[in-house]
Amino acid sequence: MEGLLDHMLRDVLTRVGGIDRCVSEFIRITDMLMPNRVFTRIVPELLQGGRTAAGVPVRAQLLGSDPVCMAENAAKLAALGPAGIDLNFGCPAKCVNRHRGGAVLLDEPELIHDIVSAVRRAIPAEMPLSVKMRLGYMDSSRTLECAAAMVAGGAEELVVHARTKADGYKPPAYWDRIAAVREAVPVTVVANGEIWTPADAENARLQSGCNALMLGRGMVANPGLALALRAPEAPPLAWGQLLPLMRGFFDQVRRKVAHRHQAGRLKQWLHYLRRHYAEAEEAYLRLRTVNSPEELDLLLFGPRAAPAPVLEIEHHEI
Missing domain, CATH: 3.20.20.70 (Aldolase class I)
Known part of the structure; x- marks a missing residue:
């Protein structure tokens, strides 16, 4: 597509x-x-x-x-x-x-x-x-x-x-x-x-x-659709499970797509997700005028976790 x-x-x-x-x-x-x-x-x-x-x-x-x-x-x-x-x-x-x-x-x-x-x-x-x-x-x-x-x-x-x-x-x-x-x-x-x-x-x-x-647009709107067809008894893909995948997608977009188009790619997907997730509807309406990829990343996904500190042990010769 x-x-x-x-x-x-x-x-x-x-x-x-x-x-x-x-x-x-x-x-x-x-x-x-x-x-x-x-x-x-x-x-x-x-x-x-x-x-x-x-x-x-x-x-x-x-x-x-x-x-x-x-x-x-x-x-x-x-x-x-x-x-x-x-x-x-x-x-x-x-x-x-x-x-x-x-x-x-x-x-x-x-x-x-x-x-x-x-x-x-x-x-x-x-x-x-x-x-x-x-x-x-x-x-x-x-x-x-x-x-x-x-x-x-x-x-x-x-x-x-x-x-x-x-x-x-x-x-x-x-x-x-x-x-x-x-x-x-x-x-x-x-x-x-x-x-x-x-x-x-x-x-x-x-x-x-x-x-x-x-599956085409239906899979974009509901990323758990294929899994639901395979295992109807399984719980649906929750918004909290989807967010890390969306962040991974946006990380790729920010590496590979021109800066001026980055926010549009994420909002395009959010637009489709509105069909299945109430959380996507809220996010889309809140963020649709945001064109800065950096701001969009922060407002949708929150601050990045700080990297774990590197602990070193001083080595002494015995």
């Missing part, structure tokens, strides 16, 4: 538990072979065995429309050792679609097939290849045609966001329409879209018939 769920947030959310796999935000491929630093900047987990610090595997996602260029970049990316490669045919952003990327390609199933096929041939046979799609671009008339093209091209798994590009992110998600995709293709189909709560997850499973779910 570009601009939101990046490697810093992946690191924190996977520490909570319950997540089997992550997919990176997309790496935009146009007309050139990307240098390794582009791949490792967006997916720094490539530098640690393709996994987050908590050990969760990360698939790197590519977005583009040129089969040859996508294949060449996929081959270079594969050499860096991701846990798999994912192709994005679901992004609804106007600027992306205008340049023939993301969901706009759902009107061109033949091109989708060519892209998937070229990437499949370019990467090692043992490397997983998955595809993210929506139900369609302006309508869902070609959903099954696109799904079939992806599988014929060599995709081993389809993640279906249960809305069209025209639907954007407006509720509801049409989980029942994923069922037709699941029945039509011989690969794993993962249901995605508008899963905010355990009840949403159960409804998505029932309506789609899918056993696998992909």
Whole structure:
């Protein structure tokens, strides 16, 4: 999720538990072979065995429309050792679609097939290849045609966001329409879209018939969501448990993000957390006009603990 769920947030959310796999935000491929630093900047987990610090595997996602260029970049990316490669045919952003990327390609199933096929041939046979799609671009008339093209091209798994590009992110998600995709293709189909709560997850499973779910904004709003789906009897993640993780996230932001954008990144996450935590609502309203990262850190997390004193024993020769 570009601009939101990046490697810093992946690191924190996977520490909570319950997540089997992550997919990176997309790496935009146009007309050139990307240098390794582009791949490792967006997916720094490539530098640690393709996994987050908590050990969760990360698939790197590519977005583009040129089969040859996508294949060449996929081959270079594969050499860096991701846990798999994912192709994005679901992004609804106007600027992306205008340049023939993301969901706009759902009107061109033949091109989708060519892209998937070229990437499949370019990467090692043992490397997983998955595809993210929506139900369609302006309508869902070609959903099954696109799904079939992806599988014929060599995709081993389809993640279906249960809305069209025209639907954007407006509720509801049409989980029942994923069922037709699941029945039509011989690969794993993962249901995605508008899963905010355990009840949403159960409804998505029932309506789609899918056993696998992909979480997005729901996981950002409730970092304990995946764990709650794994162990419904476990107590929910409390605000007091989340705060140290948030501080760890903000520490990363303050090391890696330009100073003027640091406060915005934390307030962006707080905004999502308001949906699940009353404490986040209070904090967001209290801190939304604070733009100093230093002040924001102090007001939300409190003063840093003083380092323990170093005690030395004087050594005497006997």
